[in-house]
Amino acid sequence: MMVVLLVLPLLGTLFMLLWPKIAPLLALLTASVCSLAALQLLFLVSEQGNQQVLLAGWPSGLAISLEANSLSSLLILLTALLQLLVGLYAFATHRRDKLGAGFWPLSCMLQLGLTALWLSRDLFNLYVCLELLGIVAVALVSLSGDKAIKPALNYLLLSLFGSLCYLLGVAILYGAYGVLDITVLAARWQADLPSSIALLLMTLGLMLKAALWPLHGWLPAAHAAAPAPVSALLSALVVKGPLFILCLLWLQLAGATQVAAVAPWFAGCGLAALLLGGVSALRTPFAKNMVAYSTVAQLGYAMLALGLLLRFNQPLFAAALWLFVLAHALAKAACFLAIGEITATLGGKRINTLKGASQTMPLAMFAFAVAGGSLIGLPPSGGFLAKWALLQGLWLQGGQLFWLLAIVLATLLSAAYVFRAVVLAFDRADPVAPDFAPRILPQWLALLPALAVWAMALYSEPLLQLLKQEGL
């Protein structure tokens, strides 16, 4: 199953390159088949426990090993579904938005990279996946034409730099332990200086790639410059990849002293991301930048949850972390698609373009608002679940009033930037007239993930259980 999931996008890409005419069809087909496969994998994992595959029959240690637990199968499913959705959106709008033909194979490659990343448990494989992901992402960003090159280039440089940092860390670790498989490495782990340095280097590289505060500078420009479907993919999925590796490293490898030393840093960075990202999102005059800054802010939650998890070792925080990831992926996809659709139709990049959007494009605006609700953490959305888990954890830990207040403040900030847009949309005095008749299908496609993230809440209990015991 896992192999299928990897091979299918690869084949898809190949065929797309061969027959560019039917590329969209192939992309959709690949994504839908992958979705089904991912679903099956999820069932398989939930029934039979973790699955492991060693590629090409090599023994463990040499072979590229793939391992699927319930979290990674969930993430794979999410990836595939979002690919499908975004593919549909791109298909619906590709004529209008002049999306280059390169989008289809690249998005397929993206899926490949992500799926491989969720499945890998080997430091170097992860490096390759990361690098693949980074390059594909940059290529996708550069699709939207000349104005995107500069941000794309910045993204690429920093991404490469991050990869190299990571690679250096891998090299040092390998030098010290001679193994790359994380589980084996964890068993031999000694919390000495070289491993600390290596860990730190990898961490920083990953933080750079995941745009975690304060290394987030490239993200807003890049995500804002990309075409709407690309931004959706980038924000929803790509930044989660490095985050996933980061969690792997710190939850499985790091020793107690290392964890204790780094936890406050993570939590602090998360908090700063939440607050400063929120403020930036609130103040930026451009619509897509707002959503991009919101990504920076929301990643802060994950970071905060990770920091708290490392600090207190409370399974609720693990659940919160992954719930944030899942909910944010869905919500952000919806946000970007909705905002992209609105700005395309109403013709403008500024947030003021949204004026009167509640009349001209009610569905898209509704999608944005609903997704925004999840970003804020309004019940009964996925964001609420995550926040609930976080709050529960903090209250159960006791005496964490500072963090609680900070979370409240961050939530308020997110509410402020979401509703800044929503309130503008209700402006009836001075609405922006659409350039052409709004189309319904893309708006519905934007609404789907938003509804999905609210529906997540109804499956909260199994989700929470699953993610709590997972904790990587």
Added chain:
Amino acid sequence: MTDLSSQLLLYIGTAAGLFGIGLYGFIVGPQTLRRILALNIIGAGIFMLMVVLAYRGLAEEAALTLTDPVLHALILTGLVVAVSATAFALALLTRLNQAKSAQCKPDQLRHGQEPEQ
């Protein structure tokens, strides 16, 4: 960690030096091309380190003469990745310059004085 021979130490030092130079170049910039090159230097440093470690990696279990094939494989993969990334970066840079020249700023181009971001 067993004792390190001075030779290995020299290699590691060189690798670190390369890394440092690359890092310095990357940070200071300001031209993109210089940054791309700096990244390549960093990469070279890391690969060098890996080559050295391939000798050292199995130091505890086997003789120094045996090298670790896994690391070599890794280096190869890394090189491929690095090369393709560099190529891609250069391609992007070219496109950027084309876009800029289309916007008729030939003077700046000639001197390579592109302001950051």
Added chain:
Amino acid sequence: MSPFWQQYLPLSIILSSLLPGLIIFTLKETQVKLRISLNLFGVGVKLLLVLLMWQAVKAGQQFYFSLPFLPGADLVLQGDALSLLFVVLSSVLWLATTIYAIGYLEQSPLRSRFFGYFSLCVSATVGLALAGNLVTFLLFYELLTLATFPLVVHRGTPESLAAGRRYLAYTLSGGVILMLGVALLHSLVQSPLFTPGGYVAAAVSGNEGLLMLAFALMIMVLGVKAALLPLHGWLPQAMVAPAPVSALLHAVAVVKAGAFGIIRLVYDVFGVESMQALQLAQPLMLLAAATILYGSWRALAQQDIKRRLAYSTISQVSYITLGVAMLGPLAAVGGLVHLVHQGVMKITLFFCAGNFAETLGIHKIRELNGVGRRMPVTAMAFTLGALGMIGIPPTAGFISKWYLGLGAAEVGQNWLILVFALSGLLNAAYFLPVVYRMWFLPQSGRWPAEQRLSNRFETHWMLLLPAIFTAILLLLMGLFASTELSPLSWSQLIVEREFRHD
């Protein structure tokens, strides 16, 4: 009644307004008849279901419906006597407001959206009423915020947008803090069903500080919606919304949701004993008393009719809080019955204010001179509402004030009677001059913007009818307070059940 019915009745009560609301969203502006009939159909079904439930609850049955949600806190809808009080209030007033809104918004744009959100708003209110535990309550609380926001900014003018921003700033901050509080309480005692007598009693010893913190957090939030003193700022500004919205906001949906939440929190979460043990009632009482006086005082200087009514709401809703905070059965009766009475009275006043604005273009109090001759029925309804607010018999307001006063004397807080007296004076001071203007002063000049909405009546019959209906209702509730149908008897039933647990 089969158990199946019992299980799904609460859900279907919510759905009876939610589904029409969702369908209405998709309708075109021109499909007026379909929209109206859908709306009225929803209202009718809801009233019918509520009636069914009312009879069953009176007979002592319990309704329970749950969906799995958070661990330890399912989504629970529960129909007990207290929730039914609020459900009946909101359904009946929804009927009135729907008719009013149809008349009010005739010929205005974006009606489908308006009625869609309107129905959502009522669904959220009813959901709030039926919520069986704190988490469910939190959920509907937030939904209510979201559903009312588009109504507040419906006009889409800069003022209404500013009001909407302010409203959101208050209520969303509140929502977040409520979440914090609920999470805290959940971490201490989980979130079981609301039970008469509360469920925190077992956890009181050892957790005093945290429980007090939880209470303070939640009261702070509910206080935003119930417009308790430092948190009332959004309410006067939110009156820029169309009249039916203000009516709904002030009488049923938002403000009452806060008050209802306070009732739930005090009686069914903390319970009287824990409240006493933690000494939480006294500060709440002081706060409510201060709000009563402050709201009335501020109302004096307002020259805009709806603004004055808004400040009056601030004052009046705190009667409910005060009644609850006194922790005595009689005071509880007063508070509960005021929940209904204030709703009916305030909605009457807002209907009338809307009528004046819509028919004659009157927004300021000084423009009301002699309006009693031009629109006698509306002016009469307004007068009745105003008298009720002052607490003059035989209107409904008197009954609630009487019970509140008795309650105050019962728990030995005689100074509260002074508060009531003072507030009564202030109420008279800001309502009677209005009444005086309407009836005793001659018309001065032309009306600001007169429209002939009807040939036979003083204004459109759809605007007139709800006002008459609620005005009569408030008289009947005051006059026939002892009958079985009256809110008073129902409140006594609730209090009996709430205070009987021990």
Added chain:
Amino acid sequence: MIDLSNWLWPGAGLGLTDAFTRPWWCFSLVLWLLVGAFSLLSQRHDARAGRYWLFFALCFAGNMLLIAALDAVSFYLGFSLMSLAAYGLVIHNNTAKARRAGRLYLQLAVLGEILLFSGLLLRASAAGGQYDWHSWQAVPLEPLSLSLLLLGLGLKAGFWPLHWWLPQAHPVAPAPASALLSGVMIKAGLLGMLMFIPATDTLMQQWAPLLLITGLISAFYGVLAGLLHTQPKVILAYSSVSQMGYLLMLFALLSLTGVAALPVLLAYVVHHGMAKASLFLYAGMAGEAAGRIWRQALFWLAALAMMALPLSSGALVKTALKAKLTAASLPGWLSIDVLSSLLTSGAVLTALLLLHLAAQLRAVKASAVTKASANNTAGRWALFTLLVGTLWALPWFMLQYWQLPLPTLSQSGALIAPVLFAVLLRWLWYKLGWQLPQHYYNRNAPALYYSLKLKRLYQPVSQPQWHWPTITLRPLERRLNRALNRPLVSTTALLCCLLFVMILLSGV
């Protein structure tokens, strides 16, 4: 008795089960009907007749309800209905003066109601949730509830020092309305006291002497203030203040004599109601009485009854009052002798006030203009005659039903003497041309001034309000943005290195 507690508000009940509510009800009904009939004629040409009748009917209903009320809430309902509707009667003429007076009236009425409400609440609570006022009789009073009740009801009853609205409101209302206000409605305050303040209560017995003194002061104050006015209806209003003072004394005596004074009180109420109503009606028609001896004679009949001429109802009640006073168990510091001599001088003053009134009424004639038809006029005078006739038939009822003592000859002499003395005084005054300086007369009551002040207080144009301070962070933000945003790659990479060093140093 009608039990409505399952229908209307809790505890609701109506009925005339008491020794004093029944005659009270009958007397009020008679007076209302008579005056109602009178106003049918007098308001015939009124442009605002509809309004008049609306408020008239509401007042009527309220008054009857409050008398028949068996529970506090019903009483309060009737009381507030009557009080508020009477506002419509007060400002009926719609002049600026009427509106001013109406404002004062309404302010005090609302205040009174709220006080009464609080008092009733406390009583109801003390009685353990019983609203039936009969069951309150055994519940001991507290100082707070007693003073609330006294103030709330006293504001309606209008004795000194709670009399402010009377001299303002009575003159401006139409004559029949003033007649009812003074004749019946202000008695509602007294009725409330009878109902809700048990006479035998210990606290009340302690306070009774104080009330007695208050009543006495009120009796004197009313007359003296009335003498300083020249408008007939103002004089009558002050006379009411004075007479309410006597009634208050009687109420106090009720406690001091152990309810033995109740018949006297009732008789006094009826007597004063009839007499004052007649005088007010006459004051409204004074212009038409010019030159008609019998019309003036009717006035004198009513006035003489007020002056307590022997054989009149006034004589009966005054005598009985004095008798009760002597029989009362007064505290040591109240000397009976002083009191009875004060009563006598009070009688002189009352007579003097009525003579003053007569003189002022004579002055009205010239200015009065009447437009009514002959039939109307005749009808009104017939009704007036009937009223005065009833007034003079009262002594028989009093003797019959309440067994008031018939004044002895010496008592009759004691009754006539003050009247004669007053006539003499008045005549001397008139002859000698004593006159106070002009500005002593018809002074504006300070009450109106305070009423205006109060209005300004509760209808402010603006209020102090606290605003959030506005902070502009925009320049700071701009500077920050400029500093942070470029150059991106260098900054990020540098931050990366910095973070590395810092985390490493923090002890990983």
